[in-house]
Structures are given as structure tokens and as C-alpha cells.
Amino acid sequence: MQLDDALSLIREIPDFPLPGILFKDITPLLGDAQALSLVTNSLIGDPSAFTHIVGIEARGFILASAMAARAEKGFIPLRKPGKLPHATISKSYGLEYGSDALEAHIDSIAPGCKIIIVDDVLATGGTLIAAIEIAHDLGAEIVEVVVLFEINALQGRQRILEKYPNISVRAVVTD
Ligand code: AMP
Numbered sequence: 001m002q003l004d005d006a007l008s009l010i011r012e013i014p015d016f017p018l019p020g021i022l023f024k025d026i027t028p029l030l031g032d033a034q035a036l037s038l039v040t041n042s043l044i045g046d047p048s049a050f051t052h053i054v055g056i057e058a059r060g061f062i063l064a065s066a067m068a069a070r071a072e073k074g075f076i077p078l079r080k081p082g083k084l085p086h087a088t089i090s091k092s093y094g095l096e097y098g099s100d101a102l103e104a105h106i107d108s109i110a111p112g113c114k115i116i117i118v119d120d121v122l123a124t125g126g127t128l129i130a131a132i133e134i135a136h137d138l139g140a141e142i143v144e145v146v147v148l149f150e151i152n153a154l155q156g157r158q159r160i161l162e163k164y165p166n167i168s169v170r171a172v173v174t175d
Pocket of ligand 1: 021023024056094095119120123124128
């Protein structure tokens with residue numbers, strides 16, 4: 001299997017979770033051992049460049065934990081509100097469907113940590129901008145933002161780069 005074969009396992013579900021949304025369903029890819037392994041390696045990129053992997057709830061957790069285990073890096077969760085038990089920092093953001101917020105434990109990212117931020121899909125960019133803001137506030141050095149799938153038409157990359165022109169945004173596949 002090649003990386004392209006793995007990526008072809010991502011399927012599109014129309015009108016989920018709301019009418020008009022074309023949902024990128026990565027579960028067939030996750031269920032295939034070879035595909036998961038190929039995609040995990042591709043997402044990791046250069047493991048010598050970072051110390052920790054920040055994953056975004058919920059599908060970002062799946063990819064980020066696989067990457068952290070493979071690359072032998074620490075995993076840091078960014079969670080939906082009210083899930084983390086210790087003191088948190090929080091940022092709210094707009095979504096392709098609805099709005100939400102992300103939280104991190106205030107002591108989860110030590111100042112000077114070299115992190116990469118991982119999610120499954122880049123759509124409008126709001127989620128990743130909130131993640132970048134949290135990482136900045138906690139004093140991390142963001143080496144790269146990486147997603148499995150970038151929905152080009154929703155211009156998330158442009159939105160991120162308008163605010164953070166120096167951040168590297170990488171997608172394994174773009175439509
Ligand atoms: P955004 O903040 O608009 O870039 O949205 C990205 C977040 O929403 C990611 O955490 C994705 O899991 C989820 N998401 C947004 N749009 C889609 C989509 N069409 N298919 C799958 N997930 C999506």
C-alpha cells in the first residue's frame with residue numbers, strides 16, 4: 001500500500017452532522033493497519049524537530065496519540081470545555097458548524113517546549129487558531145501545525161496565515 005491508497009480510504013458523508021456539510025470520515029482509514037501506519041509516519045514529518053505533540057479533541061486525539069507513541073514524544077490534549085480536572089486556559093472559536101471552545105491545563109505545556117499541533121481536518125481554521133493561541137499563551141514554540149485533510153475551499157490556511165504568517169501549516173492531503 002502507498003500513502004495515496006491510504007488516503008483514498010477517507011470517505012465523504014454528505015449532510016453530516018448538518019445539511020450542507022460534506023463530512024470527511026477517517027474511520028475506514030483508521031481501521032486499516034497499513035493505512036494508519038503510513039498516515040501516522042507522514043503526519044510526524046521530522047521527529048527531531050519537536051518535543052511534544054498537541055492533539056485536538058476528538059479526532060485529533062486519535063492521530064496525535066498514534067504519532068506520539070510512534071515518535072516517542074509526549075502527548076498534550078486540548079479538550080472541549082469542562083473536561084479537564086485541573087486549572088485550565090480556554091479559547092473560544094467559530095466552527096464550520098456551530099461554535100465551541102478548547103481548553104488546556106495551564107501546566108500542560110512548559111514554556112520553551114517545541115510542539116506540533118495536530119487535527120484531522122482543517123476547514124475554516126477557527127479550531128487551529130484557538131489551539132495556536134493557547135500554545136502561544138503557555139509559551140510553547142510551535143514548530144508546525146499539521147492536519148490529515150485540508151478543505152481548500154474553506155480557506156482555513158489563509159485565515160491562520162493572516163494572523164500567524166510565520167507558522168508552518170502542513171496537510172497530508174488537500175482537496
Ligand atoms: P475548523 O475550525 O472550521 O477548521 O474545523 C475543524 C474542526 O472541525 C476539526 O476538529 C474537524 O474535526 C472538524 N470539521 C470541520 N469540518 C469538517 C468536515 N467537513 N469533516 C470532518 N470534520 C470537520
